[in-house]
Amino acid sequence: MTEDTDQLTTSAASAPRERRGRGERSGAAARRAARSGGGPGQSLTYITRKVPTYEVLSEEGLAIIESNADTILEEVGIEFRDDAEALQMWRDAGADVKGERVRFPKGLCRELLKSAPSSFTQHARNPAKSVQIGGDSTVFVPVYGPPFVRDLEGNRRYATIEDFQNFVKLAYMAPSMHHSGGTVCEPVDVPVNKRHLDMVMAHMTLSDKPFMGSVTAPERAQDTVDMCKILFGEEFVDNNAVVINLINANSPMVFDDTMVGAAKVYARNNQACIVTPFILAGAMSPVTVAGTLTQVLAEVLAGAAFTQLVRPGAPVLFGTFASSISMQSGAPTFGTPEPSLVSYGAAQLARRLGLPFRTGGSLTASKVADAQAAYESANTLNSTLLAGTNFVLHSAGWLEGGLVSSYEKFMMDIDQLGMMQRLAQGIDLSENGQAMDAIREVGPGQHYLGCAHTQANFQEAFYRSSIADNNSFEQWQAEGQKPAHQRANELAQKWLDAYEAPFIDPGILDGLTDFVSKKKESMPDAFT
């Protein structure tokens, strides 16, 4: 019973499709890594939740917030800045446009949103890793956006393209990570006008999981779409979602030209947008949960409806990024009760609207992967899962309020994601799950370790953490008294050493390489 019987014997690198490709390192090394505790394992399919959602708002409460959001849309309005085309589209749709302020007749946004799908597939180049977004599904996605990293030597420094590639590799190898993400860190060593090409290229070639596109300028969004056409084929892209994109509102009640520009490109190409009010409550929304929910709903209604003006039927998500600020220092805080309540409430509003929902992740303000980081991340992640969130950006690697991508935190977080995936399966009530034979066999005062039911089930019975040390104090002491972040550090290094790239068709790879080279040559480097 005490021998090591690792259930994760199939590494990501030995899955059928990948077997054809060979990276620099041998498959044997990857398999060795897989057998050692916490090695990378076979990818898990995205979560299909079998547990209910947790609902904090009553029907009456939801109706109040919806009615208030309608009032905001009608009376206060939303600004679409520096984009005459967007304003004209709203005018044509029947909205009241004065300057850049758009006011919406009652029901207009909801009417427009009827064409948006409540659930859709985001295709991966490896079809086994395509994800369903909406309904009972939950998809875990890495951290997005940090300009800094905490590297494996413990330094906090600007992120590079090598860091970016490393996080893509780790996400590819992590069984409970269903997505490759987007800006897993900002590779500041690459010119600002060209880095999106290297980022998209990394997602397409170093991983075979679904990924996110560039939103920092309309032409970069177009480059993303063009690269997707090379990877998936032109017709396939026009008919299917192959890239998902983060369109943040500039809260309160503003969408700027950058975000609207990117949204137009993606929606026109039938690709998915996540319309997300980025809220630090108290600064960008009222200091109350209900007030924040009201503003979030109004902003999402306007932004998501806009994508349907661009192309009816284009996939769009109800996004919420909920944090509070410290009213004493102005600093953002995470893992506190108010953002959890916002997440629970916003998820309910999204379900009533019939849109897939994004919020949460593993968020923290901590500067290092310490207890603060873990408490705050776990509080956020638990509410994210139980809210019934469909798309969980920032589910691993986030540190320091999103300024830092941390290797150690990434490894700790993906372990937690595995736990959440198991939790979401609920309670097995099959005859085997009921275990009455075991109870009868063992009887009072005996133990279950050796009984037939235990022998038949023990390998899969309990979630096995790749980070937790459950050994005795004496053994932990003999092994160097390592805290969790140090074990995570060693695991990240082990995984990176064992990484092997998934196979990619050489013709497609050439096409992508050619596209990126020509684009880069077409313009001088820019650094601002």
Add this chain to the structure above:
Amino acid sequence: MTEDTDQLTTSAASAPRERRGRGERSGAAARRAARSGGGPGQSLTYITRKVPTYEVLSEEGLAIIESNADTILEEVGIEFRDDAEALQMWRDAGADVKGERVRFPKGLCRELLKSAPSSFTQHARNPAKSVQIGGDSTVFVPVYGPPFVRDLEGNRRYATIEDFQNFVKLAYMAPSMHHSGGTVCEPVDVPVNKRHLDMVMAHMTLSDKPFMGSVTAPERAQDTVDMCKILFGEEFVDNNAVVINLINANSPMVFDDTMVGAAKVYARNNQACIVTPFILAGAMSPVTVAGTLTQVLAEVLAGAAFTQLVRPGAPVLFGTFASSISMQSGAPTFGTPEPSLVSYGAAQLARRLGLPFRTGGSLTASKVADAQAAYESANTLNSTLLAGTNFVLHSAGWLEGGLVSSYEKFMMDIDQLGMMQRLAQGIDLSENGQAMDAIREVGPGQHYLGCAHTQANFQEAFYRSSIADNNSFEQWQAEGQKPAHQRANELAQKWLDAYEAPFIDPGILDGLTDFVSKKKESMPDAFT
């Protein structure tokens, strides 16, 4: 807005009743501590949850488990060991007793449990700190049982009576800790047959919150009751619950004479018992969640019904201690998905039985207050709260699978308890909560920091952590790059320095002191 506007300006030491007493340190010192970030604050009343419970089992699933538990009680039975009186009581009640094995006719236990209250008050000597146990209430209680401590110098060593007193002081000062607990650590420097006297004395004199009694022998349970009679008055004790006591099953399906003996003393005296199967699933119960729930229910039905045989109407709780073991090493694990599912399911079973429920806490296998400790504790605590748990033992201070009481962990956990208390209040939908005036006043593109609604609400708007560092990296670096556990360490020291004992009637104090002295003199020291 950035000035410090600490909302916790009333320290525990300056509450009306305590004001009459003066400890060694001045009230001014306590108030200074209170104003500094993370100082002790005014005690919060126990939680009355305004959020719903989270339910993972359907009606059908619950019925399967209940039916299976009835089958166990009828066919397998439960052993009551080395207690002829208990066996005779079961015989008299109509059970089938063979040797020490008791088999229960269908419905007998449920019938007996009809006399048990679904909710009751546990009285504290300070009436403002009495707690309601059952229904929508949640009461947080410190760690129970560890023989070791991690002290403020970072040593792991056997616990002493001084440590015990320190944890009682910290629990007394912690706003979100509603209870003084029981064996907050095991004071191994006091003879084993006398330490219960010092422990109960510490709870009665160093705190005015409700507390737990000794269960290590029937005569020690009786000493606890006798001391309660001195503190509360004889008649009051006979008519009211003033002490609550942990009666663990010796799972699977055994109650031993120590636990049954203590249960008899407390139930006869109308005091509360928590009947808790102590389960490391895979060893003491089947490896499946449903099988574990079935066994837990059967054990609780038998043990709780026994208290009603002793005295119909005596308060009794449905307890569950859920952990899994690593099937590879045999070590207990915490914070994993399976125990959370057990907690959610057991809470549902308890509600259907009409008994108050105890489970969870802030559990971890980690040896130090690191990220593992925090992830595992937060996972456990979130499921504990959302399950609708009434009595949360081990809610602060637990480390190393319950072998260690940690000062640092205690301080970090009580901060989390404060967050849970806020979360349980749900979403304020009052006009002020809706904040429509604020949204109208601020408008698109502006910020909320200066608006009238923010000014009126910012002091109470968001939970303020006493441990989290939300400052910039640069400021955190300038302040010594302290990880969370180091900040917690400094806070514990600050609190202990500021502690002042609550007032106690000198006559009662003399009575207690006299009782303890006489008891100690009546027998030689025993160390095993």
